[in-house]
Amino acid sequence: MKVCASILFPLPLPEAFDYAVPEGMDLSIGDHVVAPLGKREARGVVWDLKSDDGKRALKTVSQRYDAAGLSHTTVRFVDWAARYLVQPPGIVLRTILRGEDSLMPSPTDTVYRLTGRPPARMTPAREKVLDAMQALEAPTAAEIAREAGVSSGVIKGLVDAGALESFDLPKDPPFPDPDPDRPGLDLSELQAGAADTLKRLVRAGGFQCALLDGVTGSGKTEVYFEAIGEALKSAANGQVLVLLPEIALTQSILKRFTDRFGAEPAVWHSGLPPKERRRVWREINEGRARIVIGARSSVFLPFRNLRLAVVDEEHDPTYKQSDGLIYQARDLAVARAKIDGAAVVLASATPSLESLVNARSGRYVHVPLPARVGTAVLPQIETIDLRQHAPPAGRWLSDPMVAAMKETLAAGEQVLLFLNRRGYAPLVLCRDCGHRMTAPDTQTMLVEHRFTGMLVCHLTGFSMPKPDVCPNCGARDSLTSVGPGVERIAEEAAAHFPDATIELFSSDMTGGAEAIRQLVGRMERGEIDILVGTQIAAKGHNFPHLTLVGVVDADLGLAGGDPRAGERTYQTLVQVAGRAGRADRPGRALLQTHDPEHDAIAALVAGDRDAFLDVERASREMLQLPPYGRLASVMISAQSEDRVEKAAAEVARCAPMADGITIWGPAEPRYGVIRGRWRRRLLVRAERSVDLSAYLSAWRARVKQPPSVRVTFDVEPYSFV
Ligand code: ADP
Numbered sequence: 001m002k003v004c005a006s007i008l009f010p011l012p013l014p015e016a017f018d019y020a021v022p023e024g025m026d027l028s029i030g031d032h033v034v035a036p037l038g039k040r041e042a043r044g045v046v047w048d049l050k051s052d053d054g055k056r057a058l059k060t061v062s063q064r065y066d067a068a069g070l071s072h073t074t075v076r077f078v079d080w081a082a083r084y085l086v087q088p089p090g091i092v093l094r095t096i097l098r099g100e101d102s103l104m105p106s107p108t109d110t111v112y113r114l115t116g117r118p119p120a121r122m123t124p125a126r127e128k129v130l131d132a133m134q135a136l137e138a139p140t141a142a143e144i145a146r147e148a149g150v151s152s153g154v155i156k157g158l159v160d161a162g163a164l165e166s167f168d169l170p171k172d173p174p175f176p177d178p179d180p181d182r183p184g185l186d187l188s189e190l191q192a193g194a195a196d197t198l199k200r201l202v203r204a205g206g207f208q209c210a211l212l213d214g215v216t217g218s219g220k221t222e223v224y225f226e227a228i229g230e231a232l233k234s235a236a237n238g239q240v241l242v243l244l245p246e247i248a249l250t251q252s253i254l255k256r257f258t259d260r261f262g263a264e265p266a267v268w269h270s271g272l273p274p275k276e277r278r279r280v281w282r283e284i285n286e287g288r289a290r291i292v293i294g295a296r297s298s299v300f301l302p303f304r305n306l307r308l309a310v311v312d313e314e315h316d317p318t319y320k321q322s323d324g325l326i327y328q329a330r331d332l333a334v335a336r337a338k339i340d341g342a343a344v345v346l347a348s349a350t351p352s353l354e355s356l357v358n359a360r361s362g363r364y365v366h367v368p369l370p371a372r373v374g375t376a377v378l379p380q381i382e383t384i385d386l387r388q389h390a391p392p393a394g395r396w397l398s399d400p401m402v403a404a405m406k407e408t409l410a411a412g413e414q415v416l417l418f419l420n421r422r423g424y425a426p427l428v429l430c431r432d433c434g435h436r437m438t439a440p441d442t443q444t445m446l447v448e449h450r451f452t453g454m455l456v457c458h459l460t461g462f463s464m465p466k467p468d469v470c471p472n473c474g475a476r477d478s479l480t481s482v483g484p485g486v487e488r489i490a491e492e493a494a495a496h497f498p499d500a501t502i503e504l505f506s507s508d509m510t511g512g513a514e515a516i517r518q519l520v521g522r523m524e525r526g527e528i529d530i531l532v533g534t535q536i537a538a539k540g541h542n543f544p545h546l547t548l549v550g551v552v553d554a555d556l557g558l559a560g561g562d563p564r565a566g567e568r569t570y571q572t573l574v575q576v577a578g579r580a581g582r583a584d585r586p587g588r589a590l591l592q593t594h595d596p597e598h599d600a601i602a603a604l605v606a607g608d609r610d611a612f613l614d615v616e617r618a619s620r621e622m623l624q625l626p627p628y629g630r631l632a633s634v635m636i637s638a639q640s641e642d643r644v645e646k647a648a649a650e651v652a653r654c655a656p657m658a659d660g661i662t663i664w665g666p667a668e669p670r671y672g673v674i675r676g677r678w679r680r681r682l683l684v685r686a687e688r689s690v691d692l693s694a695y696l697s698a699w700r701a702r703v704k705q706p707p708s709v710r711v712t713f714d715v716e717p718y719s720f721v
Pocket residue numbers: 185186187188191214215216217218219220221222373542
């Protein structure tokens with residue numbers, strides 16, 4: 001019997017294809033190969049090896065890369081994820097393989113060192129080189145020539161004379177090995193107890209998931225560091241993945257890793273330069289990068305021996321990737337760990353309902369950390385009822401809010417004003433004719449950014465200068481800004497406190513990640529009096545001088561068709577309030593609201609998370625929404641309204657009949673047109689016992705639409721716009 005190899009290509013093909021293996025080529029599952037595909041040669045991965053009777057006319061594998069193959073668990077993870085996400089496996093494989101470069105050995109530089117044997121003949125130029133070499137570490141010829149001020153001929157002469165020798169140095173240096181035994185901070189009794197539980201879990205080996213449920217400032221990072229140390233000790237090549245939601249902002253946490261384990265961790269996110277990507281991917285695939293800190297896409301890295309996955313801020317909605325390959329990184333991290341037999345730590349001050357339900361049912365180990373470290377106490381949360389304290393027209397800060405700000409500033413402390421809306425005003429309309437400024441090819445209102453003088457679509461990024469005349473009636477200077485964004489709140493704060501240093505903090509800041517890091521630094525050092533920020537200001541920062549958090553509109557986000565709206569509002573408000581009073585100064589949070597009786601807000605004030613969750617849970621259970629039932633969305637888009645209507649009706653007709661499945665729609669989503677494409681959505685609810693992925697996959701197979709119609713399946717959707 002001969003052997004044939006099934007090769008999976010990183011392409012949207014339905015399955016792996018069989019190839020003959022040439023004489024003398026020794027292949028294993030996971031190996032990277034090149035094989036003919038149609039008229040070209042394509043890179044692929046050995047997915048299976050089977051015996052073959054030699055009767056089929058098979059094409060032959062052309063080449064095997066001399067690089068470590070994907071681990072068996074990575075191969076299994078691709079198959080699992082493809083099935084779960086209702087995607088061809090090649091699309092998931094494409095996400096795993098990034099650039100051919102990583103399969104080649106690292107490119108090298110030719111560098112020089114002293115041999116210790118002086119040259120028989122010394123010249124002033126040679127002496128300069130030998131002097132310069134004392135201070136240089138593995139320099140290239142160009143570096144030596146520059147440093148010593150000599151020509152390259154002198155260096156060659158010294159090599160010929162035996163005084164210098166050259167060797168190759170990889171351009172992509174390996175990551176230094178972390179030291180799990182370095183001591184961390186002295187843990188509080190509470191922290192030590194939690195750390196022991198996590199360490200026991202890691203030591204036990206095999207898949208287990210813990211929910212580290214600790215209030216803001218309880219020192220969760222220090223606790224999961226202990227679990228990481230244990231995982232590193234558990235196997236010489238054991239690997240740890242730490243997912244963080246805003247990796248670009250996390251310079252300070254990287255430093256904490258380096259301090260704790262004495263070595264720089266590998267970092268992965270979409271903004272990495274190609275050289276660094278190549279290095280990180282290769283080092284992980286070879287099993288040499290031990291600690292990997294990454295954004296959501298790092299669940300698709302080719303781990304060789306994953307022992308622990310940590311998902312910090314596990315509730316964070318940005319773990320959901322909604323373009324291209326659609327996935328929830330937290331859920332995939334848990335699945336990946338299960339395949340690898342690794343432990344998982346999900347950490348959050350405001351865990352998702354999904355994870356809390358798993359913790360309650362005993363599926364996850366619940367590890368609570370109910371108190372802040374040291375003397376710090378949780379902030380006091382109060383509401384300001386806007387029905388009694390309405391700010392004057394065109395203003396958004398109520399009298400009690402301004403009074404609290406005044407007190408705080410007088411005490412030399414900092415204020416954070418939170419409003420989850422970028423720009424100056426969310427709506428621009430004409431005073432004369434009532435025309436609203438909308439995006440040209442998207443059904444959204446344009447948001448005014450006064451700082452840049454632009455009107456911006458926050459969904460697609462479209463922008464245009466704010467016109468002087470109304471495009472509808474031609475009236476001059478009639479366009480007026482309605483409602484507040486952070487820029488407008490900053491303007492109002494400046495009117496109240498002209499001497500205060502006020503800065504804006506939102507994700508569209510110019511200057512990117514570096515500007516954000518500098519701003520966070522200024523805030524940490526107390527150089528800013530009032531920070532006006534969106535969501536981005538609510539995440540994970542430690543601002544020791546911040547004692548007042550003012551939430552401008554606590555009701556924002558409670559409306560809308562999203563089943564997680566209440567939960568998300570609650571989480572955001574706890575997180576933002578949690579920025580206050582981190583060091584020894586007690587903090588407080590004031591929430592401006594029209595609806596102080598709302599479950600989420602009342603629970604916040606009472607500090608009674610369980611009461612809120614009980615209500616949330618009951619309503620989800622009644623409606624059979626996640627985690628009690630499962631959801632999927634099927635989005636259909638086309639170039640005209642007529643076509644999308646027809647296509648959506650046709651897609652709906654293809655839905656297989658099945659028990660335990662409810663389908664709603666097709667309906668027009670909140671944004672009926674995006675980038676000139678008309679949209680319709682079907683929502684699918686399945687009972688927990690139904691294999692939703694298998695159902696969707698059967699559905700997908702029956703959908704026959706022309707390429708101009710896009711049909712996207714999203715398992716566990718998080719966005720309902
Ligand atoms: P969380 O993620 O729970 O909000 P962190 O792990 O970021 O908390 O810790 C908050 C702050 O408390 C950090 O500055 C951290 O260095 C400090 N910290 C945590 N644990 C201890 C400890 N045992 N002793 C001293 N400082 C600690």
